Amino acid sequence: xxxxxSHKRPKLSDVAxxxxxxxxxxxxxxxxxxxxxxxxxxxxxxxxxxxxYAPDAVARALSLGRSSTIGAVIPTLGMTVFANGTAALxxxxxxxxxxxxxxxxxYDSDRELEEIKVLLERGVDGLVLVGDMVSSAxxxxxxxxxxxxxxxxxxxxxxxxxxxxxxxxxxxxxxLQMLLDLGHREFGIITDxxxxxxxxxxxxxxxxxxxDIAGIALAPTRIAEVPYSVTNGRTAFRKLMxxxxxxxxxxxxxxxxxxxxxxxxxxxxxxxxxxxxxTGYDDVDMSSHTDPPLTTVNVPAAMIGRxxxxxxxxxxxxxxxxxTTKLPTQIMLRGSSAPPRNTET
Amino acid sequence: xxxxxSHKRPKLSDVAxxxxxxxxxxxxxxxxxxxxxxxxxxxxxxxxxxxxYAPDAVARALSLGRSSTIGAVIPTLGMTVFANGTAALxxxxxxxxxxxxxxxxxYDSDRELEEIKVLLERGVDGLVLVGDMVSSAxxxxxxxxxxxxxxxxxxxxxxxxxxxxxxxxxxxxxxLQMLLDLGHREFGIITDxxxxxxxxxxxxxxxxxxxDIAGIALAPTRIAEVPYSVTNGRTAFRKLMxxxxxxxxxxxxxxxxxxxxxxxxxxxxxxxxxxxxxTGYDDVDMSSHTDPPLTTVNVPAAMIGRxxxxxxxxxxxxxxxxxTTKLPTQIMLRGSSAPPRNTET
DNA sequence: TTGTAGGCGTTATCAC
DNA sequence: GTGATAACGCCTACAA
Numbered sequence: 001x002x003x004x005x006s007h008k009r010p011k012l013s014d015v016a017x018x019x020x021x022x023x024x025x026x027x028x029x030x031x032x033x034x035x036x037x038x039x040x041x042x043x044x045x046x047x048x049x050x051x052x053y054a055p056d057a058v059a060r061a062l063s064l065g066r067s068s069t070i071g072a073v074i075p076t077l078g079m080t081v082f083a084n085g086t087a088a089l090x091x092x093x094x095x096x097x098x099x100x101x102x103x104x105x106x107y108d109s110d111r112e113l114e115e116i117k118v119l120l121e122r123g124v125d126g127l128v129l130v131g132d133m134v135s136s137a138x139x140x141x142x143x144x145x146x147x148x149x150x151x152x153x154x155x156x157x158x159x160x161x162x163x164x165x166x167x168x169x170x171x172x173x174x175x176l177q178m179l180l181d182l183g184h185r186e187f188g189i190i191t192d193x194x195x196x197x198x199x200x201x202x203x204x205x206x207x208x209x210x211x212d213i214a215g216i217a218l219a220p221t222r223i224a225e226v227p228y229s230v231t232n233g234r235t236a237f238r239k240l241m242x243x244x245x246x247x248x249x250x251x252x253x254x255x256x257x258x259x260x261x262x263x264x265x266x267x268x269x270x271x272x273x274x275x276x277x278x279t280g281y282d283d284v285d286m287s288s289h290t291d292p293p294l295t296t297v298n299v300p301a302a303m304i305g306r307x308x309x310x311x312x313x314x315x316x317x318x319x320x321x322x323x324t325t326k327l328p329t330q331i332m333l334r335g336s337s338a339p340p341r342n343t344e345t
Numbered sequence: 346x347x348x349x350x351s352h353k354r355p356k357l358s359d360v361a362x363x364x365x366x367x368x369x370x371x372x373x374x375x376x377x378x379x380x381x382x383x384x385x386x387x388x389x390x391x392x393x394x395x396x397x398y399a400p401d402a403v404a405r406a407l408s409l410g411r412s413s414t415i416g417a418v419i420p421t422l423g424m425t426v427f428a429n430g431t432a433a434l435x436x437x438x439x440x441x442x443x444x445x446x447x448x449x450x451x452y453d454s455d456r457e458l459e460e461i462k463v464l465l466e467r468g469v470d471g472l473v474l475v476g477d478m479v480s481s482a483x484x485x486x487x488x489x490x491x492x493x494x495x496x497x498x499x500x501x502x503x504x505x506x507x508x509x510x511x512x513x514x515x516x517x518x519x520x521l522q523m524l525l526d527l528g529h530r531e532f533g534i535i536t537d538x539x540x541x542x543x544x545x546x547x548x549x550x551x552x553x554x555x556x557d558i559a560g561i562a563l564a565p566t567r568i569a570e571v572p573y574s575v576t577n578g579r580t581a582f583r584k585l586m587x588x589x590x591x592x593x594x595x596x597x598x599x600x601x602x603x604x605x606x607x608x609x610x611x612x613x614x615x616x617x618x619x620x621x622x623x624t625g626y627d628d629v630d631m632s633s634h635t636d637p638p639l640t641t642v643n644v645p646a647a648m649i650g651r652x653x654x655x656x657x658x659x660x661x662x663x664x665x666x667x668x669t670t671k672l673p674t675q676i677m678l679r680g681s682s683a684p685p686r687n688t689e690t
Numbered sequence: 691t692t693g694t695a696g697g698c699g700t701t702a703t704c705a706c
Numbered sequence: 707g708t709g710a711t712a713a714c715g716c717c718t719a720c721a722a
Binding site for chain 4: 366370373381382385408410
Binding site for chain 1: 400403421447466608
């Protein structure tokens, strides 16, 4: 009864009436401030603050045909790499005047496609994906909506989608080289089964190829393929070291595995890195605080997020982003890697 | 040139024309399938799949006045507790037919308010917040938009906003009781300075109150207040144990601190739990894989997310969610806690 | 420079 | 049961 009027949200026409101008003028003040007389402008602005007016983004989007919104579909919020990358993406997009809509696929491609559809129907102006496992359906769908797409964390796309990320295979190769330089010759590896995860696949494949090139044959008993989890890292490490005690270095395709390996090494009475070296991949926050600190591959997630933002916005402005933006990875040399135990200098 | 027609997204009227019915009928098939004749329905559906039509959610939202969208503002994506809770929230909301828009505030209340505004302007139907530090501005803003709000991870709100969460103070009290039962009398605590974080504040206050009630005076030198980070946990632990060597138990207000404490204990040559017990709070994934495994308080994040979803949807349907939904916390008794060193049985 | 009017795609209220 | 029609709130030709 008291605030009957104030209880309803003011619309643009209300502002117009309050300011004694036409709705068009209010709209202009909001969107093209340059072309309206200063005095009118002042009156309008005063009315806006007085009424507490805020434009309706939905109506605006319908009218404009664009929403100043970008959608991102990431596998999971639970991995710090994605969490950090997404935060950076959001931050940067915001600086460009865009709002980020986040969806997650739980590593399920069907669900990923589903989320993409929802995002597209909601009118996002652009799409940021992770990896390159999206079916071509996703790409053509985005095409129908005439929405630019960009993919992240990988360095190339089979669907001609611009990619900004890292070369997972190359990084793995460098890890192996580093261990070889240290003198290691007996290896074990723990990788992710991940049927739908091309980053993990690239890491695994890159590693196997690197072994090939190095002329090292890796017996099947030295390859552990398990689902992503610290616990699986533990059991895989135990199996590896039990069946192949000569192993002096275990390369893991993620920090989770490596952290599990470190935990299990204590149970097994193995000292890292004296008895066996362990390396990870991702460089999550925890990696530098394990015992010993973990040697791992740093993924420049924040940089990827920022660049993805810049590129998608560029595409929206008619620029054509480079097909491939490969960011450098860095091997963080920490305590979990050292020369093999039987090295006599 | 080839696919001039297919390049434009079909609209509802296109479907209508293709099916030889009116737009209204197509709309009915989509929203009230019950009231349209089966044969027409079939024709319409065929036309829909043939044209690959998908409704425009933006236009729909404008017409309906609601968007089937819920906004959530969380402090950060980088904490596993929030990541897990948000994933569960999203999942459950999805089951209810809603899409979750995620924004993060980086623990900044100004930014939180800002994000809330953006979400509201984007037309979210409901708002899920974290904690109770939102200015009343946020609440009244939501009121203007006539949008229900719910807050999470705390068990009560000063703004009469329904809350679903845990009793942080009570949990801390139980941690202390547990350690007292173990025989500890000399304590140190590491808590977050966090001026804008009421969860941390509740934990700290709950702990201090519990000490009071237990009749234990905690010297200022036994209280470390530092910003959230593993590294700060390390330095705080070092300071505590250096200045007050009699301490037999260190209670941390987050796992990050505790993990730092464990790391530093090795450097200091202190054995956990033999020389000193350490407890955390949050029960992040890593907690069960530290050395020793960390005794900590489990936060039912997924449950909070699910219930938050249920409650906000309920509110949207006219139900009134309970003012307070307090979920139980569980103390995860693991290897980092044990009787004090000087206990002679 | 400012006002008028039509349209963005969808839904709901009317008559039929 | 189905078809016209008027909104939803905003933006941008177009006219003045």
